[in-house]
Amino acid sequence: MEIKYTTDLLIFAIDDKENENCRELSKKSLSLLLVKRTKEPFKNMWCLPGGFVFDNETSLDAAKRILKKETNLQNFYLEQLKTFDEINRDPRGRIISTAYISLVDKKMIKQDLSKNAVWFDLEIIEEKNNICINLRNELDSININLLKNIVNEKSKQYNYKLVNSNIAFDHGLIINEGIKDLRKKANSSDIIFNMMPNKFTIGELKQVYEIILNKKLINSAFRRVIASKIEPTNEIIKNGGHRPSQYFKYKNNLGE
Amino acid sequence: MEIKYTTDLLIFAIDDKENENCRELSKKSLSLLLVKRTKEPFKNMWCLPGGFVFDNETSLDAAKRILKKETNLQNFYLEQLKTFDEINRDPRGRIISTAYISLVDKKMIKQDLSKNAVWFDLEIIEEKNNICINLRNELDSININLLKNIVNEKSKQYNYKLVNSNIAFDHGLIINEGIKDLRKKANSSDIIFNMMPNKFTIGELKQVYEIILNKKLINSAFRRVIASKIEPTNEIIKNGGHRPSQYFKYKNNLGE
DNA sequence: TGAATAGTGTCTGTGAGACAATATTAT
DNA sequence: ATAATATTGTCTCACAGACACTATTCA
Numbered sequence A, B: 001m002e003i004k005y006t007t008d009l010l011i012f013a014i015d016d017k018e019n020e021n022c023r024e025l026s027k028k029s030l031s032l033l034l035v036k037r038t039k040e041p042f043k044n045m046w047c048l049p050g051g052f053v054f055d056n057e058t059s060l061d062a063a064k065r066i067l068k069k070e071t072n073l074q075n076f077y078l079e080q081l082k083t084f085d086e087i088n089r090d091p092r093g094r095i096i097s098t099a100y101i102s103l104v105d106k107k108m109i110k111q112d113l114s115k116n117a118v119w120f121d122l123e124i125i126e127e128k129n130n131i132c133i134n135l136r137n138e139l140d141s142i143n144i145n146l147l148k149n150i151v152n153e154k155s156k157q158y159n160y161k162l163v164n165s166n167i168a169f170d171h172g173l174i175i176n177e178g179i180k181d182l183r184k185k186a187n188s189s190d191i192i193f194n195m196m197p198n199k200f201t202i203g204e205l206k207q208v209y210e211i212i213l214n215k216k217l218i219n220s221a222f223r224r225v226i227a228s229k230i231e232p233t234n235e236i237i238k239n240g241g242h243r244p245s246q247y248f249k250y251k252n253n254l255g256e
Numbered sequence C: 001t002g003a004a005t006a007g008t009g010t011c012t013g014t015g016a017g018a019c020a021a022t023a024t025t026a027t
Numbered sequence D: 001a002t003a004a005t006a007t008t009g010t011c012t013c014a015c016a017g018a019c020a021c022t023a024t025t026c027a
Helices: A059-071 A171-188 A191-195 A202-213 A219-229 B059-071 B171-188 B191-195 B202-213 B219-229
Strands: A004-016 A028-036 A050-052 A077-084 A095-103 A117-126 A130-136 A141-152 A157-165 A230-237 A245-250 B004-016 B028-036 B050-052 B077-084 B095-103 B117-126 B130-136 B141-152 B157-165 B230-237 B245-250
Touching (some): A004 A059, A004 A171, A004 A191, A028 A059, A059 A077, A059 A095, A077 A171, A095 A171, A095 A191, A117 A171, A130 A171, A141 A171, A171 A202, A191 A202, A202 A219, A202 A245, A219 A230, B004 B117, B004 B171, B028 B059, B028 B202, B050 B059, B059 B077, B059 B095, B077 B171, B095 B171, B095 B191, B130 B171, B141 B171, B157 B171, B171 B191, B191 B202, B202 B245, B219 B230
Parallel strands (some): A004 A095, B004 B095
Antiparallel strands (some): A004 A028, A004 A050, A028 A117, A077 A095, B004 B050, B028 B117, B117 B130, B130 B141, B141 B157, B230 B245
């Protein structure tokens, strides 16, 4: 049987909502880029951007190419997530997919997105063994329901089954794995800064961490922890009816 | 071009060395299972156990099958590590490999290993940008030299280049990624208990953590941290010229 | 003046590092 | 007695959670 090799991309970014109350910081949300399928199978359904890996490229090369095609962005964070190879994951045959996570800064997208690509707001509701992922925008609403099972008790290793979803292929599974990975890495690395503009206030940065980790953070504790990773710029922004804030930028601590 | 899909396994275990001083605990080391290639390419060189993924199975199924074939073990920890798909990683053509990590308890291997499979002691020497991995046993000695490069400064994302090695294919790269993953997970999960027998003393457990993490641990601190993960059995072992120790077993804290 | 965020200070509890002290056994 | 590990205790320091307090701006 002939095997085909593809890649699928989880392109995450932060969305800034307009706010009617000019004093408040703009509300933010995690957003994920999806494209609408134009062909069978799953015609007219949403799915992750992706495509076949060419003979002369690796899956990472292909992921870079697709990121550029969909967003016109280059040189953003891109890392292998996992390979999905269930036998019947694609009705067209044996198609395996190595998924990648990319984190981008939406404001860097100068030109338009590719024709079929649209950002969706992402929300996760997690209960004991059920995970519900909602993707929403003005056009559509997508629901993904997953069941969580323990595989190996000694290592708290879980697997996830797709109960139902209105997204193409097994992309509900891929999105779920991607979110878990993003959260894990948000805690243990500086990955989040890939989604931030060059200059940002500590309040904005805290908002982003709160969205990714899905919990409220304590102001002073957050400042303490983040302090070593950022450095102040000379710029100050007066952005509403409150004390002005300083712009900070990411500090490279490579030597340490 | 036709693509072939394979899996390679990193099967890790802990080795107990005999000790001439009967008072001391037996020295331990991390060991990795390798097989000797019987065919070209890389004939007579060592490589990771692995093989083609059949049409009717996933790479995880194939990994389970190969683990059983090489060790006669089933139901041990097995988790996807990463997919390796460099274009020229295999001289026979475009062959991509999804690698898995398995952790096993050597003492559970009742029958012999498969004919070509042998355990090697593993040692890692890490300098600034150089990583040197040595695999040794009575039969042979394998050296793997890698260069570490930064890819994405904001996320401390690195990639590794194989400088030279006397192991087949890109398996030096796979081993390096596997060790990094093992260390990361040793700190953040209970994965290590998959390599332990059902009953063990805290001293033995500490030895294993020290080998994996490659650093000395403080006795009392280790006991404090590990206490919540283990529970005492009624058995006590008098194993030398020192105070006898209690056998412990892994405690499942799934409800918490 | 009040709403809202920026930024600082401080108290408390937890947990890790360091190390000391005691226990127990075989040789 | 001695070497070696087992087990417990304790002191200190770093850090996170919680919350209070001050600063500053615009409407």
